[in-house]
Amino acid sequence: MILSLxxxxxxxxxxxxxxxLGVKDLLSGSMVLGIYGFLICLLWAEMGAVDVxxxxxxxxxxxxxxxxxxxxxxxxxxxxx
Amino acid sequence: MNAKVSATIAVIITGAVLLYxxxxxxxxGDPTSPANAGVEGGxxxxxxxxxxxSYKETKVPNLVTSVLADYRGYDxxxxxxxxxxxxxxxxxxxxxxxxxxxxxxxxxATEDRFIDGDHQRIIVGTTCRIAIPLVQIFALYVVAHGHHxxxxxxxxxxxxxxxxILVALGGNLRDALARLGEDTFMRLASxxxxxxxxxxxxxxxxxRNFLDYGVLEKIFxxxxxxxxxxxxxxxxxxxxxxxxxxxxxxxxxxLSSRGEMRGGL
Numbered sequence: 001m002i003l004s005l006x007x008x009x010x011x012x013x014x015x016x017x018x019x020x021l022g023v024k025d026l027l028s029g030s031m032v033l034g035i036y037g038f039l040i041c042l043l044w045a046e047m048g049a050v051d052v053x054x055x056x057x058x059x060x061x062x063x064x065x066x067x068x069x070x071x072x073x074x075x076x077x078x079x080x081x
Numbered sequence: 082m083n084a085k086v087s088a089t090i091a092v093i094i095t096g097a098v099l100l101y102x103x104x105x106x107x108x109x110g111d112p113t114s115p116a117n118a119g120v121e122g123g124x125x126x127x128x129x130x131x132x133x134x135s136y137k138e139t140k141v142p143n144l145v146t147s148v149l150a151d152y153r154g155y156d157x158x159x160x161x162x163x164x165x166x167x168x169x170x171x172x173x174x175x176x177x178x179x180x181x182x183x184x185x186x187x188x189x190a191t192e193d194r195f196i197d198g199d200h201q202r203i204i205v206g207t208t209c210r211i212a213i214p215l216v217q218i219f220a221l222y223v224v225a226h227g228h229h230x231x232x233x234x235x236x237x238x239x240x241x242x243x244x245x246i247l248v249a250l251g252g253n254l255r256d257a258l259a260r261l262g263e264d265t266f267m268r269l270a271s272x273x274x275x276x277x278x279x280x281x282x283x284x285x286x287x288x289r290n291f292l293d294y295g296v297l298e299k300i301f302x303x304x305x306x307x308x309x310x311x312x313x314x315x316x317x318x319x320x321x322x323x324x325x326x327x328x329x330x331x332x333x334x335x336l337s338s339r340g341e342m343r344g345g346l
Contacts, residue, residue: 001109047109050231051145054223058239063329066246070337 005046013039024079030068037061140307141228141314149233150314154292158277161321165270168328172267175340209251216244224322228311234318238325245330254338263334263342266327273324280317 016039020032037060045053107114119126131148141147149157220240227233249257281292289296294313295306303309334342 051143051233051236054231054236055239058236058243063239063243063246063333066243066250067333067336070333073337074339 001047006043009039009043009046013043026072026077026079027069029079030065030072033068034061034065037064138307139310139314141311143228143230145231146227146233146314146318147310150317151292151294151310154281154294154317157317157321158274158281158292161274161277161324164328165274165324168270168331171332171335175335176342177340206251209247213244213247213251216240216247220244220322224318225315227318228314234321235325237318238322239329241322241326242329242333245326246333249333249337254334255343257330258334258342261327261330263331266331269323270327270331273320273322273327276320276323277317280313280320 013036016032016036020029020036023029023032037056041053041056041061044050044056107116112118115126117126117128119129131144131152135144135147135152136142139147139151141151217240220237222237223232223240224234224237227237245257245261248260280294280297283300284293284296285291287296287299294310296309297313298304298306298309301309301312303312
């Protein structure tokens with residue numbers, strides 16, 4: 001476990017989470033959520049949970065982002081709140 | 082605005098409670114913590130047993146796979162069923178089976194939903210065509226090599242499903258459905274769970290517990306129950322991969338075409 005790398009990843013994680021909640025454009029929001037998923041994946045890989053990191057990279061950062069985009073294309077792109 | 086304020090307060094309180102709880106955790110990777118070493122005078126720790134004995138008992142070097150697919154096989158089986166149920170729920174909510182209905186009104190091509198112009202389509206399409214076979218081969222490696230390296234049925238299945246999603250994204254949904262039709266992927270999703278259940282039921286017929294793979298040495302003709310458990314884990318992973326692959330693609334196809342399975346992205 002490398003403490004400084006952990007701190008950098010966690011700071012980016014919080015930034016990505018806040019941005020993905022804050023943006024009005026849902027497409028940007030889901031992209032930032034993909035970044036969030038990938039940062040979590042890096043954090044898990046760095047802590048030794050490689051299997052979990054692999055799943056997160058495939059599901060959290062990959063497929064779920066695609067599903068969000070597919071849904072946004074069929075609904076509205078702007079968030080109202 | 083009021084809802085936002087109360088939600089923020091709820092989040093802050095929950096976060097404070099969680100941080101308070103984390104303070105009582107044992108240190109990261111502490112070998113003397115109760116979860117790793119067991120409680121004095123109590124039952125021996127399960128994780129110690131997995132760490133020390135799982136390779137001897139199953140001949141699977143990847144501890145995570147042996148716990149997921151063998152020791153905790155019952156959980157994994159119903160995780161797969163949960164994924165299957167999620168796919169079925171999306172199917173039931175979105176799928177429009179009346180094919181004589183006209184296609185839904187195409188959405189207005191405003192600046193708002195302009196993502197990919199035609200001039201970029203050839204670049205995206207060519208990149209996807211190059212990437213898809215590599216993704217699929219790597220996915221098969223991940224499924225087949227899950228015992229020895231990180232990976233397994235879930236990860237490999239998601240990657241296989243993603244490769245078919247990539248066909249739809251790089252070209253169109255019709256091309257993807259021509260390669261993996263709706264009948265095929267719904268059958269494959271059920272088949273995956275049936276494979277898993279068969280690995281549970283066959284040991285029962287041979288007089289052992291559900292998912293007790295060791296007895297399958299009589300069928301696989303391996304020397305000893307350890308290799309039978311290892312081979313059964315591979316079979317189970319293949320079942321999981323089939324279900325996950327089909328359901329991932331089913332969810333995408335239903336979502337992107339609004340349940341019509343025509344048009345779409």
